[in-house]
Amino acid sequence: MRLLRLFGAIVSISLRRELAHRANLIFQMLLTVVDIASGLAALRIVYMQTDTLAGWALAEAVVLLGTYQVVSGVLSTFVEPNLTWFGNQVTSGELDTLLLKPVNSAFLATLGTCAPLGLSQVALGTVVVAIGISDLDAGPTASSIAGWLVMLGVGIAITWASRVLVASLSFWAPQTQLDVVYEALWQFGRYPVSIYRQPLRFVLTWVLPVAFISTFPARALTGGASPVLLAAGLAVGLGAVAVVILVWDAGLRRYTSATS
Amino acid sequence: MRMLRLLAGYVRRYFLEVMAWRSFLVTLVVNQSVTPIIGLAVWSAALPGNTIVTTYYVALLAVQLMTVSYEHHTFSNGIYAGDLSAELLKPQPVVLTTLGVNVALRIWHVLVGLPLIVVAGLVAGVSFDSSPVLLAMPAVALAAALRFLFTYVLALSAFWTERAHGVVGLGETLIFLLGGAAAPITLFPEGIRPLGEALPFRAMLGFPAEIASGSLSEMQVLEGYGWQACWMAALAISAVLVWRSGVRRYTAVGG
Numbered sequence: 001m002r003l004l005r006l007f008g009a010i011v012s013i014s015l016r017r018e019l020a021h022r023a024n025l026i027f028q029m030l031l032t033v034v035d036i037a038s039g040l041a042a043l044r045i046v047y048m049q050t051d052t053l054a055g056w057a058l059a060e061a062v063v064l065l066g067t068y069q070v071v072s073g074v075l076s077t078f079v080e081p082n083l084t085w086f087g088n089q090v091t092s093g094e095l096d097t098l099l100l101k102p103v104n105s106a107f108l109a110t111l112g113t114c115a116p117l118g119l120s121q122v123a124l125g126t127v128v129v130a131i132g133i134s135d136l137d138a139g140p141t142a143s144s145i146a147g148w149l150v151m152l153g154v155g156i157a158i159t160w161a162s163r164v165l166v167a168s169l170s171f172w173a174p175q176t177q178l179d180v181v182y183e184a185l186w187q188f189g190r191y192p193v194s195i196y197r198q199p200l201r202f203v204l205t206w207v208l209p210v211a212f213i214s215t216f217p218a219r220a221l222t223g224g225a226s227p228v229l230l231a232a233g234l235a236v237g238l239g240a241v242a243v244v245i246l247v248w249d250a251g252l253r254r255y256t257s258a259t260s
Numbered sequence: 261m262r263m264l265r266l267l268a269g270y271v272r273r274y275f276l277e278v279m280a281w282r283s284f285l286v287t288l289v290v291n292q293s294v295t296p297i298i299g300l301a302v303w304s305a306a307l308p309g310n311t312i313v314t315t316y317y318v319a320l321l322a323v324q325l326m327t328v329s330y331e332h333h334t335f336s337n338g339i340y341a342g343d344l345s346a347e348l349l350k351p352q353p354v355v356l357t358t359l360g361v362n363v364a365l366r367i368w369h370v371l372v373g374l375p376l377i378v379v380a381g382l383v384a385g386v387s388f389d390s391s392p393v394l395l396a397m398p399a400v401a402l403a404a405a406l407r408f409l410f411t412y413v414l415a416l417s418a419f420w421t422e423r424a425h426g427v428v429g430l431g432e433t434l435i436f437l438l439g440g441a442a443a444p445i446t447l448f449p450e451g452i453r454p455l456g457e458a459l460p461f462r463a464m465l466g467f468p469a470e471i472a473s474g475s476l477s478e479m480q481v482l483e484g485y486g487w488q489a490c491w492m493a494a495l496a497i498s499a500v501l502v503w504r505s506g507v508r509r510y511t512a513v514g515g
Contacts, residue, residue, distance in 0.1 A: 049306055183291065
């Protein structure tokens with residue numbers, strides 16, 4: 001409860017800070033609009049040559065792309081601003097200031113600041129999902145929308161967990177900076193995982209769980225949520241969060257701070 | 261002649277400098293390779309059995325690595341930090357250092373990315389004929405020059421705005437969509453294909469890959485080279501003009 005209140009305060013402060021720079025705001029919106037429009041245009045060109053892409057119709061692929069944008073927006077709003085170049089905080093000892101504060105360190109280190117401009121991507125992503133839904137042959141039922149929301153929550157939890165795990169590597173190997181790789185591999189989520197060939201598909205589902213951020217939520221919305229998928233998703237999501245908490249604590253034990 | 265010797269010196273220097281952070285370089289190569297690889301996967305799924313499109317994307321991966329440009333990092337950041345002051349004092353064109361870094365990074369990208377290109381080619385079952393590949397070589401060189409000039413001009417926006425990285429990002433999105441990474445220009449719908457062929461983005465990325473994959477007739481190859489030449493002149497002139505008006509705005513404190 002206290003963490004939620006704190007989180008609210010963090011968002012509100014960051015929002016006020018960013019609204020002060022209006023030119024930045026407009027430019028960022030423009031970038032987001034261009035990015036999303038180009039994604040939609042790319043999909044449209046593909047579907048001019050074919051009716052289905054690995055079993056996905058155009059409207060379904062649009063729902064998937066919108067879901068991808070929503071989760072990407074959450075990532076760039078709440079998680080990335082904290083963890084980009086996290087390794088530098090570990091090597092320079094800047095992490096000390098964080099550890100001294102009377103709040104859970106994993107929370108503060110991974111969600112302690114945010115970039116609310118990224119919420120424009122969440123909003124536009126939702127619009128894209130709505131466009132996709134309106135083109136679907138059979139409209140969504142209440143249960144499929146609920147399934148989408150649950151899987152979206154799972155996707156966001158896995159996103160946070162995977163990003164924190166990548167950052168936590170810095171405790172053991174401060175020289176490996178995987179920020180750019182993470183961002184690059186993230187792009188694989190733009191399309192259904194079924195288009196990739198087998199070894200890659202397995203990796204993208206279970207090792208780098210890109211499938212959970214877009215393919216599975218979109219499947220829940222367009223094809224109806226199967227109870228098995230929902231249960232598996234919830235289990236994986238909770239498991240990922242538990243792993244992060246364990247790894248974070250183990251990592252902190254290796255952290256030697258700036259002055260020691 | 262002196263310029264060339266200086267340039268070669270800078271390339272050698274930065275080639276060695278980059279070697280010091282080669283593990284980070286691997287992450288850069290992965291980052292650059294993702295869009296062509298996704299394109300390969302998407303289009304192999306959309307048009308199963310079409311060997312031209314798979315060949316095209318393997319070639320595109322190679323072109324992408326040979327034409328990478330990071331002037332927003334290597335040049336704009338120098339404007340923001342004031343490092344440009346030292347460059348301005350050297351008895352040589354300022355662009356020479358930036359160009360040296362650019363070439364060194366491209367050599368590294370190709371070296372590190374070569375295994376990836378080979379694996380992608382083998383997995384996709386692609387085979388190249390020698391004559392289209394030879395025909396594509398000058399186009400690769402022109403594309404590399406164009407991509408450098410384009411990114412350099414956008415990076416020069418750092419003289420006016422704090423958002424040069426965003427400006428270059430916008431340019432990269434355009435190259436992705438209209439340069440032949442999202443979809444080959446040859447598969448664009450009839451109505452907008454002539455536009456896609458004429459815009460500079462295809463000249464920077466997709467055109468050499470189209471030649472190498474044998475998707476173009478001789479006439480189309482000639483036309484493409486024509487567009488590359490036009491854009492070369494246009495971008496070179498704008499680079500000079502933008503640099504001249506930008507450098508007058510430059511101010512820095514200390515030294």
